[in-house]
Amino acid sequence: MAKIKFPFTLGVASGEPAPDGVMLWTRLAPDPLNGGGMPASSFDVRWEVAEDEAFGRLTASGTARAQPAGAHSVHVKVAGLRPSSVYFYRFRVDGHTSRVGRTKTAPAAGSTAPVRIAVASCQRYEHGYFTALKHLAAEQPDVVLHLGDYIYEYGKPAAPAPGRYVRPLKDSTAACTTLNAYRERYALYRLDPDLQAAHAAAPWLTIPDDHEVVNNYQGKTGDAKRRRAAYQANYEHLPYRVKPGGDAMQFYRWRPFGKVADLLLADVRQYRTPGDMLGPAQTTWLLDRLTTSAARWTVLAQPLFFAPRNPPSADAWDAFPASRAKILQAAPDDLVVLSGDVHNAWAGELDRGVEFVATAVSSAPPAVRDDALERNPHLRFFDGHRGYLVAHASMEEFTVDYRTVAYVDRPGAPVSTAASFRAVGNKLVRIDL
Numbered sequence: 001m002a003k004i005k006f007p008f009t010l011g012v013a014s015g016e017p018a019p020d021g022v023m024l025w026t027r028l029a030p031d032p033l034n035g036g037g038m039p040a041s042s043f044d045v046r047w048e049v050a051e052d053e054a055f056g057r058l059t060a061s062g063t064a065r066a067q068p069a070g071a072h073s074v075h076v077k078v079a080g081l082r083p084s085s086v087y088f089y090r091f092r093v094d095g096h097t098s099r100v101g102r103t104k105t106a107p108a109a110g111s112t113a114p115v116r117i118a119v120a121s122c123q124r125y126e127h128g129y130f131t132a133l134k135h136l137a138a139e140q141p142d143v144v145l146h147l148g149d150y151i152y153e154y155g156k157p158a159a160p161a162p163g164r165y166v167r168p169l170k171d172s173t174a175a176c177t178t179l180n181a182y183r184e185r186y187a188l189y190r191l192d193p194d195l196q197a198a199h200a201a202a203p204w205l206t207i208p209d210d211h212e213v214v215n216n217y218q219g220k221t222g223d224a225k226r227r228r229a230a231y232q233a234n235y236e237h238l239p240y241r242v243k244p245g246g247d248a249m250q251f252y253r254w255r256p257f258g259k260v261a262d263l264l265l266a267d268v269r270q271y272r273t274p275g276d277m278l279g280p281a282q283t284t285w286l287l288d289r290l291t292t293s294a295a296r297w298t299v300l301a302q303p304l305f306f307a308p309r310n311p312p313s314a315d316a317w318d319a320f321p322a323s324r325a326k327i328l329q330a331a332p333d334d335l336v337v338l339s340g341d342v343h344n345a346w347a348g349e350l351d352r353g354v355e356f357v358a359t360a361v362s363s364a365p366p367a368v369r370d371d372a373l374e375r376n377p378h379l380r381f382f383d384g385h386r387g388y389l390v391a392h393a394s395m396e397e398f399t400v401d402y403r404t405v406a407y408v409d410r411p412g413a414p415v416s417t418a419a420s421f422r423a424v425g426n427k428l429v430r431i432d433l
């Protein structure tokens with residue numbers, strides 16, 4: 001068989017950290033923007049895990065099959081690792097070796113070790129550079145939560161908005177509707193060095209919002225073929241533990257981090273009905289988790305703005321007040337909600353607990369009224385830059401740093417901390433920087 005060209009163009013990734021293991025990911029794609037460029041046959045890919053970056057002694061290794069039906073993606077479930085431990089990993093095939101990724105297992109069930117969680121969302125390629133993710137990578141958090149809009153499905157507009165369209169898509173680019181189109185969109189994003197660096201720095205947990213499929217989609221009412229293609233391509237490019245089943249994929253899940261934090265990831269799109277944001281099965285699951293969580297911090301991570309807003313939003317939790325009330329009723333008094341979607345950073349106080357809204361990595365923000373905070377006294381903070389946030393959870397406290405970059409229309413923006421808050425019950429206490 002002909003030797004393939006360097007196939008690890010899209011980098012490496014890890015995710016779904018557990019106390020005894022993680023998922024590892026790569027995809028063989030020598031020509032990523034032209035269908036991948038692999039022959040229509042399967043390849044055995046060797047994977048290696050070590051405690052040292054030089055791979056002096058392997059902790060675990062094996063082979064995984066990359067198949068044409070999965071776009072030659074590889075998902076490796078590594079078990080038998082130690083909790084709260086850093087590992088390095090790489091892949092080999094046909095004489096080629098991938099870059100090295102760094103990952104970390106979750107703490108053991110009884111652990112009281114602090115956890116650092118980075119939160120990102122909304123990375124529209126056309127709208128800017130992913131500089132925020134470069135800085136996020138440098139922080140080497142214990143886990144990265146990505147709360148949706150990992151890709152945007154849009155085609156190239158006839159008249160791109162000036163100043164907001166800094167990395168143009170190819171002229172012929174249409175909105176993604178087919179599996180090949182979604183695959184190429186993921187490939188375009190994953191060629192970005194900052195996104196690759198962020199995946200190579202820490203394990204990720206991702207929950208899609210709407211743009212992984214199509215703007216504002218909800219429930220099962222849309223195009224099943226398109227959803228199926230979108231979920232398949234999403235799976236093929238991220239280190240999930242579960243596979244899609246046709247036009248459905250279970251994204252909602254619980255990821256415990258010792259006694260310190262229970263991360264509950266909720267899906268606000270797939271099961272939505274008029275009047276019910278989460279659907280009956282997910283609601284039962286979530287209410288059960290909220291009432292039985294024994295961790296110091298119960299963290300609800302989901303894409304959409306959770307707190308009420310004046311004026312109310314038609315496409316966030318404001319439109320589902322009964323769903324929100326049920327969650328708050330079941331939640332502990334110091335629930336922490338993490339969200340994204342709105343392309344600006346906010347912090348707010350809830351009836352129980354607090355909400356930290358991460359800004360966009362690069363997506364252009366909507367205009368925000370000057371009196372937004374005045375009209376919403378429970379919202380305590382607004383910042384209109386791009387960036388991400390870093391949460392520090394320990395048995396003693398939960399604090400959040402809002403990291404921002406000054407610009408995304410060219411590479412190289414430095415990072416700074418716009419504000420830091422401590423969650424105290426349902427109050428936010430600003431920490432002096």
Ligand SMILES: [Fe+2]
Nearest residue numbers: 122149341363
């Ligand atoms: Fe977005």
